[in-house]
Structures are given as structure tokens and as C-alpha cells.
Amino acid sequence: MPPKSGRVAKQVQTATRRSSRNKGIAVRLQKHQGQNNEKEDQQAEEEERLHERDLVVANDKRDNDAIAKLSNVHLSEEQQKLRDRVLEFCRDSLRLFNETQRPSVFVIQGDAGTGKSVVLNALFNELQRQARVTAGGQTKGDEDDADEDENNDGDSLASTENYLVVNHPEMLKLYHRISAQFPYIRKSDLERPTSLINRLQKERPHGRDSVGLADVILVDEAHLLLSRKNAYKRFFGDNQLEELLKLSKVLVIVFDSKQSLRFDAFWNDAKLEEYLGGGGTALSVVRHQLQEQFRVAAAPDMQRWIQALSVERQVLPRPTNDAARRAAGDAHAFDFQIYEDAGELYRDLMQRNDEHGGGCRLLSTYDWPYRLPKPGQGGTAQKVWYVECGSFRIPWDKYLPQIREPWSEQPDTYHYCGSVYTIQGFDLTYAGVILGPSIGYDTATNSVIVRHDRYEDHAAFIGRKNDETAAADKERIVLNSVNVLLTRGVRGLYLYAYDPVLRKRLLAC
Numbered sequence: 001m002p003p004k005s006g007r008v009a010k011q012v013q014t015a016t017r018r019s020s021r022n023k024g025i026a027v028r029l030q031k032h033q034g035q036n037n038e039k040e041d042q043q044a045e046e047e048e049r050l051h052e053r054d055l056v057v058a059n060d061k062r063d064n065d066a067i068a069k070l071s072n073v074h075l076s077e078e079q080q081k082l083r084d085r086v087l088e089f090c091r092d093s094l095r096l097f098n099e100t101q102r103p104s105v106f107v108i109q110g111d112a113g114t115g116k117s118v119v120l121n122a123l124f125n126e127l128q129r130q131a132r133v134t135a136g137g138q139t140k141g142d143e144d145d146a147d148e149d150e151n152n153d154g155d156s157l158a159s160t161e162n163y164l165v166v167n168h169p170e171m172l173k174l175y176h177r178i179s180a181q182f183p184y185i186r187k188s189d190l191e192r193p194t195s196l197i198n199r200l201q202k203e204r205p206h207g208r209d210s211v212g213l214a215d216v217i218l219v220d221e222a223h224l225l226l227s228r229k230n231a232y233k234r235f236f237g238d239n240q241l242e243e244l245l246k247l248s249k250v251l252v253i254v255f256d257s258k259q260s261l262r263f264d265a266f267w268n269d270a271k272l273e274e275y276l277g278g279g280g281t282a283l284s285v286v287r288h289q290l291q292e293q294f295r296v297a298a299a300p301d302m303q304r305w306i307q308a309l310s311v312e313r314q315v316l317p318r319p320t321n322d323a324a325r326r327a328a329g330d331a332h333a334f335d336f337q338i339y340e341d342a343g344e345l346y347r348d349l350m351q352r353n354d355e356h357g358g359g360c361r362l363l364s365t366y367d368w369p370y371r372l373p374k375p376g377q378g379g380t381a382q383k384v385w386y387v388e389c390g391s392f393r394i395p396w397d398k399y400l401p402q403i404r405e406p407w408s409e410q411p412d413t414y415h416y417c418g419s420v421y422t423i424q425g426f427d428l429t430y431a432g433v434i435l436g437p438s439i440g441y442d443t444a445t446n447s448v449i450v451r452h453d454r455y456e457d458h459a460a461f462i463g464r465k466n467d468e469t470a471a472a473d474k475e476r477i478v479l480n481s482v483n484v485l486l487t488r489g490v491r492g493l494y495l496y497a498y499d500p501v502l503r504k505r506l507l508a509c
Helices: 037-052 066-071 079-098 116-132 167-180 193-203 240-247 269-277 302-312 319-329 340-357 470-486 500-508
Strands: 025-027 055-057 104-109 162-166 213-218 248-256 282-289 335-341 358-366 386-389 394-395 427-434 439-442 447-450 490-497
Touching: 079 104, 079 116, 079 213, 079 282, 104 116, 104 269, 116 162, 116 167, 116 213, 116 248, 162 167, 162 193, 167 240, 193 213, 193 240, 213 240, 240 248, 240 269, 269 447, 282 439, 302 319, 319 335, 335 340, 340 358, 340 394, 340 427, 340 490, 439 500, 447 470, 490 500
Parallel strands: 025 055, 104 248, 104 282, 162 213, 213 248, 335 490, 358 427, 427 490
Antiparallel strands: 386 394, 439 447
16 A cells, blocks of 8 residues: 655745744644625634634635645744754754764654644755855756855855655655745755665765765654665665765754554664664764644644553543534534444545545555555556445555645545555544554453554564564554554544444443
8 A cells, every 4th residue: 555745835035034934833724615794703703713822724725735734834933943943953063074973963753743844844945945045046056066155155054965855655746746846946855765875875885985975864754764674675774764874964854653654664762762872873963852733633632532542552531622612613623523333434524525625534544455556557457455344345545656646635535545654644634544453442451452463564564573572563563553543634533443342432432
């Protein structure tokens, strides 16, 4: 199943004006069409309330686009300070760098929806602008990159060689679409880690002893970096993080251990610390933890409920804060529903999709078979694989790598069920989630159980011996996938459990 949406890059400004001055938070909320003056007044009151919470209601239908969600967003005060802090970290590290040193590393951490990719996108945009736009506002071409621009007054970011990598084909598509809007960002600046590593190693076969290391490499979704050799993916090193360290002067990574989904790219906080904190691997390591939630527009008790289920294996009492607001007539309160029947969930989800002009999709844990098509077999020639829950039956999403738009924004994908690989990193207006047979409930211990033998993503478990921690790590991978699925919906989450014991427990919570 195709293994990640986003926010719209700021308009190109002259070198003397920085887009970083914008403050506040832009959150994608659907436009509500007032049918009469009373409804319009209610909407105006609601928008004012949201502004008081530092939210901006997005009344432009373009905000449905993944680009808008990633780059056309006003950074929060925390995000803007972080972007500026990392920018200065890069500038200072490059100014002080010498060839005998290991790279400097900045780690941005945070749960799903805290805006990690938004910060990284804004940072890369500004890095490339300062690297390639002269003080006169002209964009330098390839032939100008080798020489420092005299108008930059010796700025260590001028004419630097910088890259952004992400080990996720859907996210890379998105970044390429964003880059097309800016003359100072080239398509070749954005690559999969394997492609960049192989290219730089070929150009600079002696690694850090070579002339001209990459100046700054930004890594989005660093928890997806390969952690071992994978000949099928044309990576022959031991670890992609280590290879990127060898090829850069400064490395900036975005990391969330709760989104690691496979053994060939298996990361946790301890493993990251092993590479960055010990053995003199890096010249210096700076960390920042993003805290504020920007995606799931729910009350804290709803966010706590999701965390308890997907991380702590606990089913807490049903959240009440948003439910009380909805009962009082607040249509903007987060909509959380638990279903007895998957078909009923899907019907309600499609009604929300019609009401909000799209953006609502069905997702499931990878608990029903799916096989990638053979080479040359695509489109309608693909075999159809299904998710089945009783009388409800819906096809898995199709593998269509040639499509530029993210799966969640392709107009006909509401007829399909998406997987964790389809949706990781993207937002939905409403997320309908099916917890499949791999997720159950033990009434004796009052806890969620994981049946990793029912998890159909067999490739996720390849390359790991059955050592004493293998079973626990398999369970963690499955629960990580649940965490990703449950944190996609901005306005609502509709939930169904295939396992009857878990379903009963959820309905009773």
C-alpha cells in the first residue's frame, strides 16, 4: 500500500523584508455558507471567538489543498521563534565550521499535529531565499552558486548548498509542488534520502574528507529514515541518519518516535540518542519539543483519550468537553463518535464530506491483505483488495504514484479506504477510522491488546530476528499506526472496532 499534506508557501518577498513577521496561527477550517442573516451573524461571532484563541478561519476553498495546509500558514509565536532560532543555529554553525569537526545537529520533536513540517518548510524556504536571492532581489542561477554574492556582506548562508529530504513519496510530491512557486527553490533541492545519499557519495567518494560537503540538510519525518541496509530500496549503508551526518555540516531533523512504522526504519528516542548523544557523533546537538496542537481541534480531554488508547493501551471515559459544546449548539466543536456498525460510520462520514466540500476519508489499520501491483500493472488493471467488516465492504486505496495530488485530495478517493501509508503526515476534515482485527481488548486486564500476527503489513516486520524484544517492538509498530490514524481529523473522528470485545468496551466508555 502506497506509503504522506500540508500548508502554501509565502509569497516571494525582497531580501529586505522577511515573511517571518507574520504572527498567529492559521488553521484550516471549512467555510460555512450562511443561508440567512442569522446564520451569518452566528458565523461572525464564531470567527471572532476563534481569533481570540489565535486561530484564523480559512474561508478560501484553496485551503482544502495540501499545499495550503503546509506552507500558506502564519506561524505561531512558538513556531516563528523556533524557525528563527534554527536559522541562526545554521548560520552560526556554518560560520564556525571547519573540516575536522563533526556536523552540528538540531532536533525538532513533537507529537503528530504540532506543526513540525510547517516549521521545517518555512525554514527551508528562508534558507534557500537567503542562499540564492541577492540584496538587490535577484535570484541567482546555477552558475552563480559557486561564488559568494558580494551584496550579502559575508553572510554564512549566502550561496550555501542546502537540501530537504523526506522518506515518503506522497510528502515529496507535495514539497515538489510547493517548490514550483519559488524561483529560489529547485526541484533538485528536494529528494528522498537514498537518492541524495547515493548522489553525494558518488560526487564525494571520500565523505567528510571531500571538498564541498552539503551545508545544511533538513530531514522531514526522520523517524522514516532507513535504520539498516535495504538493497531493494538501493540503500547499502548501515543507517541513513549516519550517512547524512557524514555528508553535511549542519543537520536539522524532525522526529516523532510514535510514527515509526517498520523494522527497516525503526526508531525510538533511545536509538536516536545513541546516534546523536554518544561517541562524539556530532559537534553539538540542540533539541526543541513542540507542544501546541494545531491539527486536532479538540479539547484536551479528547487529545488525552487518543494518547491513552494508542500509547498506553487504555480506554478512558468518553471525552465530554466537546460533546457538551456540540449539545449547546457549537457546530465547530470537535465531533467524536463511536459506531456499532462500520456501514453507518461510512454513511455519516460521507454526509460530512458533502457538507464540508470534501476532506473526509475512511482509514483503517493494515489488517486486510493488500499487495502492490506488479511492474507495469497500474490503474484499472490492478487487482482490487478489500476491507471487510460484516456486511460492509470497501476497496483499499489504489497505488497510483503518477498522480500529483495527495490521496486525501483526489476527488474520487472517498470510495476507498486509506492506510497509514496513505495518510501519514496529512490532514483530514473528518477521519473515519476502522480498528481492524489486530487491535482487541482484554477484559481481565482492562487494556487494549495487539495481535501483531493479524497485522497484514508483513513487510513492516521483515529484517528482524525474533529476539526478546521483537514481539514488543511489533506491538509498538501496530500501536504507532493507530496513533497516526487517530490524529488525522481536524474537525472530527468517527471510530469503529472490528473486534467485538473492543467495540463493546468503546461503546460503553
